[in-house]
Amino acid sequence: MSELKSRIASPSAGASNGSLSPGAGDRFELEPGEKVVASCRFDLDANLRFTDGSIVLTDRRLMADPPASADGGPAFDGGPRSWRLGPETTIDVHLRSAVGRIELAQQGQVVARWLFTPARAKGVHALEDAFDARVHGQTSQSRDAETETDTDTDEQPESVAPAGGKSLSEDEPAAGGMGTSWRALFRVLAFARPHASMAILGIFLTLASTVATLVPPYLTMPLVDSVLIPKQAGEPIPFAHVWWYLGGLALAATAAWLLSWARSWTLAWVSERIAADLRVKTYAHMQTLSLDFFSGKRTGDLMSRVGSDTDRINIFLSVNVIEFASNVMLVVLTAVVLIWINPWLALVTLAPFPLVVWLVYAVRTGLRRGFARASVAWADMTSVLADTIPGIRVVKAFAQEAREVARFSDANDRVLDANDRVNVVWAFFGPLVSLFSEIGLLVVWAAGAWMVFSGSVTVGMLTAFLTYISRFYGRIESMIHMVPATQRAATSAQRIFDILDCQPTVAEAARPINPGRVRGRIEISNLHFRYGAREILHGIDLTIEPGEMIGLVGTSGSGKSTLANLVCRFYDPSSGSIKIDGNDLRDLSITGYRRNLGCVLQEPFLFFGTIAENIAYGCPTDATSDPDELRQRIVAAARAAGAHEFILAQPLAYDSRVGERGGSLSGGERQRLSIARALLVDPRILVLDEATSAVDAETEAIIQAAIDRLVAGRTTIAIAHRLSTLRRANRLVVLDHGRIAEMGTHDDLLAAEGAYARLYHAQQKAAEEAAAGV
């Protein structure tokens, strides 16, 4: 079999894709010199039963396992077949539902049809792209090759979600098992490296303070044996001896206090910094991630990851770890001291200890799940808040306050329930440990009394043992608090590293070209874009000259916004390319390119801050060191955007605060501020995505005037439902289901009497009717 496989794979070393599954390899034989271009697998037969078959595309043939049907006829039987590719051969892929089909046609006749589920979509589309690339000439072949190498993922079903890197595990943060989350906690240690010296000092102080706390019980031993008991037995011992021991005890206590003070401060200092670094790093990493990361996440969940999870780690490190470390040291040192004093009594004393350790371990597993569930429930609850507070107007308008309260209350109940479950285990566990320590004390009393009677230990020794052992078990009890704390911190660490491990899908090129200030020529060739299994753009070819304004027209879902998003490089194309001044967009530095870019979106977003700050948002602060000059530019931009006069009417003019709480501005006013923002960065390429659709006709006229000024001299892609908005466009591009249906000037398209003309007349009629109605 391997021989047969090599028959296919090895001669095609020059081909872009040489890897075929072994199953395909032994069924298809290549002719001499024939090269495999792409391959994919299908997984349904004619009766929609699951099957497994392959389709192989070579430079001259299409070879495949029996197709489901041909020409609507009955299913084929028998072995693999092949079709020679002629100029009239086409491959069509349809995927609208859970069943997709591949149709091979020759001279317009469908000769074979294969069925597949979305699990195979990626491979199928890659084959289709490879086929199209073969037909369309070798446009951007290297890019296609890149896609093809990804197609050989037959072993695992492809995710239907977009290739958005690793997805966040929202349902079960600790789903990766204890191993992963504990590993996450260890990874937090890497953040301690910059503060290593302080951390080491902290560990040293922990050790020192632990030793200091062990001194007092040790001193009680000679106090009892060589002072108190002999005195009671009638020996003349001066009280000064007692003073000595009391002094020693006081000294040890003071030292322990000072040392643990220094220890707590030092380690808290370190852990604050670790948490601060984690927060900034997580947030900074989040900012590098592509838009598809954010579109799939709930704001509340992300906020709690950056906020509460880092804080939980901080508290864990500054409180729990310190406690735990000093407890462990204390337990170990106590054991050493006890064995030192009397090994036999020590043995009896420490005997229950392994039992307690086992118990801790056993309970941990139960608690871990409980805490993971509690943490999910908590995130759900905050998500409800993050959902409803921004949408409060909708809630009130539809009088759904009670419903929202019920929703929150449900989420709160789930938190309560999850915590209750944890507490059941917890409440049982704590007293159990107390019982163990009581039993331990009993054992020491019994064994100690017996040994005192037999004369092998002194009363002083027994006193010291009892003092040590009560501390010992006290520490074990507090060590057990460490278990849930560690679990919680590990879960939090995992949730943070989930974000840090996400790779941006729109990645910076290995050697990015800094475009500087571009001229603004955009060449879009054979552009395909797929979101999940759904193909949104099917081969767009469009060249936009510098300074040209293109109006994108089409129904919702026709791919207008997708095309604009691709030009902004919020996403990368599945195949095909966008070139800016002749350079592939993917080779340009992302931020360098976006400095040339201005965006005015349907929903203008204003940050919390003054109007002036919002207008200057896109302006690199270091570029204009002179605040006077920046202010002049802000005013000029606001004037051009038609925003100047309403800004002056605000209580503090340009220094008035807007943003989340500054609801005093109308939609049109906000839009004009966002136009001023775009004007100030003086972009070469401008994207207007439904910039005027959220405002009334009168405001639109004002905004339109502002946009006309904004558009002048810049390459512009404008999307609008209202065709009147696009009257200044040099060309109109009508998109229909991800393809360019029509292209031309307004007059050309009207004369052509196509889709555009229909749309235009419909809008005219609606406008006239509206006018007549008024």
Next chain:
Amino acid sequence: MTSPGHPLPPALHSPSPRTPATLAGWRLERASHGRLDFIDAAGQRHGDVDVLRAFPVSAPAGPVVIVATDGAELAWIDPLSDLDAPLRGLLETALSQREFLPVIERIESVSDGEPMEWSVVTDRGPRWFTVTHIDDIVYAPDGSVSITDSVGVRYAIPQLSRLDSRSRRLLDRLD
């Protein structure tokens, strides 16, 4: 929508050279009840105009605007010192009334929670006011603090560090 007093904006990357406002050919006249009338270059009279600063907080000595009653901009003056003394005096008087900004010298008490009831001593006498939201207290990087009360009156603390320690403690407690 551009005002008659101001032509279309110049190119954005080369800000306009500062044109002395007096050259634009307009003048101001004091009308009855302390009002100001503005007579533009074409001789058109605009009654009861408003004088305000474009950046009252970030550039308190910066550009000054004259605005008509309907909100239209009549003149843009940057800087004020380019004007001759009588005209400047007229504008400064108008601005001083508009820029009523009591300076807080001591904070007597601030209530907990929102809204906060403030009791302060200002350079214009003692005053009671209500602040609706903590965001209405703005700390500037230069150490000054600006407080806007529920009715829109602003109060200033020019330099936080110069405030007495008790007042500072009261302010600290708010965050």
